[in-house]
Each structure stands twice: as C-alpha cells, then as structure tokens.
Amino acid sequence: MKYPLIVIILFLSFISLMGCRREENYRGVPEPLWKHLTAEQKQLIVDRAYEDDMKKAEMN
Amino acid sequence: MKKIQIFLLIFGFGLMMGCGKPVMPPLKYDEPIDFEVKKNAYLNWEFGKQYSGKVQSYDNCHNNSAGLIGVLLVSAISSIDHANNPSRYTVSYGKAEQAIFMTSLRDILRKNHVFKQVELITDLASLTKKDVLVNVFFKTARVTSLGGGQTITLSVEMIVTTNGKAPFKRTYLVKSDAQGFSPSFQDQQIDVSNRLLGKIIAGLQEWHNTINLRSK
Numbered sequence: 001m002k003y004p005l006i007v008i009i010l011f012l013s014f015i016s017l018m019g020c021r022r023e024e025n026y027r028g029v030p031e032p033l034w035k036h037l038t039a040e041q042k043q044l045i046v047d048r049a050y051e052d053d054m055k056k057a058e059m060n
Numbered sequence: 061m062k063k064i065q066i067f068l069l070i071f072g073f074g075l076m077m078g079c080g081k082p083v084m085p086p087l088k089y090d091e092p093i094d095f096e097v098k099k100n101a102y103l104n105w106e107f108g109k110q111y112s113g114k115v116q117s118y119d120n121c122h123n124n125s126a127g128l129i130g131v132l133l134v135s136a137i138s139s140i141d142h143a144n145n146p147s148r149y150t151v152s153y154g155k156a157e158q159a160i161f162m163t164s165l166r167d168i169l170r171k172n173h174v175f176k177q178v179e180l181i182t183d184l185a186s187l188t189k190k191d192v193l194v195n196v197f198f199k200t201a202r203v204t205s206l207g208g209g210q211t212i213t214l215s216v217e218m219i220v221t222t223n224g225k226a227p228f229k230r231t232y233l234v235k236s237d238a239q240g241f242s243p244s245f246q247d248q249q250i251d252v253s254n255r256l257l258g259k260i261i262a263g264l265q266e267w268h269n270t271i272n273l274r275s276k
Contacts (some may be wrong), residue, residue: 012133021162022144030147033156036083041159047182048155 084157084249087164087257093172095268098194099222101175104184105162106197112152113203113210127263151245153201153212153252161253162196166261174264196260210245212236212252218260220267228267232259
C-alpha cells in the first residue's frame with residue numbers, strides 16, 4: 001500500500017471533524033462572515049436586531 | 061483503493077476551501093458628487109427578506125470517480141457538513157453585506173461632504189425635526205443560481221424625510237451583471253452594490269433638487 005493506514009485514518013478523522021463542527025450564527029450572520037466584519041459593522045447588526053426584537057415585543 | 065484516496069483528497073480540499081469564506085470589501089465611489097445639504101443626516105438600515113442561492117458542491121461533481129465505499133463515506137460526511145455548516149453551501153446578500161453597504165454609503169457621503177454630518181442609527185427616537193433621515197430598506201435580496209453562476213437581485217426602498225416635509229420615496233430594483241472571465245460571487249456582490257450605490261446617490265441628488273425647487 002502506498003499510504004500507510006494510519007495516514008488514511010488520520011485524514012478521514014480530520015475530514016469528519018471538519019464536517020461535524022457546527023458553525024456559529026451571530027444575529028443571522030454565519031461565523032465565517034462574522035469574523036471578517038469590522039467592530040462597527042458587527043455593532044450595527046446587533047443594534048438593528050435589538051431594535052427589531054423590541055418592535056416585535058411591542059407588537060405582541 | 062487508489063480511486064478512493066484521490067477522491068477523498070479532492071473532497072477534503074473542497075471542504076477546506078469552504079472554510080475561509082471571503083466577505084465583500086468596502087465599496088468605493090469615484091464619481092464626483094456636486095450637491096451639498098447643510099443639515100445633519102442619519103442613515104437608517106432596515107432588513108427585509110433574504111433568499112439564498114445554492115453552491116454546487118464537490119461531492120455532487122465527483123461521485124462517479126469513487127467506488128461504493130468512497131461514495132458512502134463521502135455522502136455521510138457531506139450530509140453532516142451540510143447540516144452543521146449551511147453557509148458553506150449557500151450564497152446570499154445578507155445582513156453582513158448590507159451592513160458593509162451601509163457603512164460604505166456613510167463613508168462616501170462623509171468623504172464628499174454631502175451633509176454637515178452623517179451617522180448610522182438604529183434608534184429613531186433621538187432625531188430632531190431639522191435632521192435628514194435617509195431610510196434604506198432592503199425589501200428583498202435574492203440570489204438565483206443559473207448554470208453554475210449566481211445572480212443577485214435587490215429590491216430597495218429609500219425614503220428621505222426632513223422637517224415635516226412630504227417624504228421623498230423611491231424604489232430601486234438592481235441586478236448584478238459582473239463581467240469578465242468567470243466572475244466570482246464576490247464580484248457579483250460588488251457589482252450589485254455599486255449599481256445600488258449609484259442609484260441611491262442619484263436619488264439623493266433628485267431629493268436635493270426637489271427640496272430646492274420647493275423652497276424657491
């Protein structure tokens with residue numbers, strides 16, 4: 001066998017771990033995008049979501 | 061066995077490629093803006109409905125090149141990954157892109173001294189009657205997938221209100237059409253954002269001309 005079994009097992013485990021890791025979601029923005037935003041853009045999204053939640057709560 | 065190994069390598073690479081999702085860069089506007097409003101302006105962003113498009117994944121493309129074990133392995137890993145990391149398999153013009161658009165619009169208006177002062181707000185209670193409120197409502201942001209590529213269509217409503225005057229309302233429908241060899245989804249995001257930016261600035265100029273005519 002060209003590749004030792006342990007290498008294949010490690011590689012498969014790595015791929016499985018990548019697939020099993022659940023991405024976070026911050027106020028409707030997935031983690032891969034969220035981490036690229038500036039602090040101001042994150043704050044804007046959080047503030048907007050807060051205002052929308054308040055509006056919904058008032059309506060109920 | 062060799063086929064499976066090669067396939068897993070391709071699949072693993074594809075999976076890892078999805079990890080570093082690029083975000084739309086801040087927008088630039090090089091056209092001259094030759095109007096000035098001697099008032100403070102506040103930009104308010106509203107988020108509407110979002111329709112995502114699908115990304116063609118590697119597991120669908122190369123299923124034929126692997127044996128039965130490879131296909132089973134990959135489909136098992138892939139289904140878990142689809143459930144846990146939906147953003148890897150979908151593309152959208154969502155809150156992140158809209159927040160980047162709004163901060164870029166604010167920066168462009170500031171740089172060109174269109175208003176005395178420009179701020180982004182979410183709470184309208186702090187506004188005074190003299191201020192200008194520019195409300196930008198992204199009614200729908202839709203991504204359609206066609207033949208491996210994606211098109212973004214935005215429907216945006218802009219309402220400008222000031223000093224008890226009748227609101228100036230415009231609705232814009234813009235569609236991405238990025239040119240060049242195989243434009244990426246980010247190219248489409250930049251293209252549609254620039255088109256919308258041009259329309260909003262033209263709309264603000266139209267509003268400025270309207271209030272000038274009324275006051276004469």
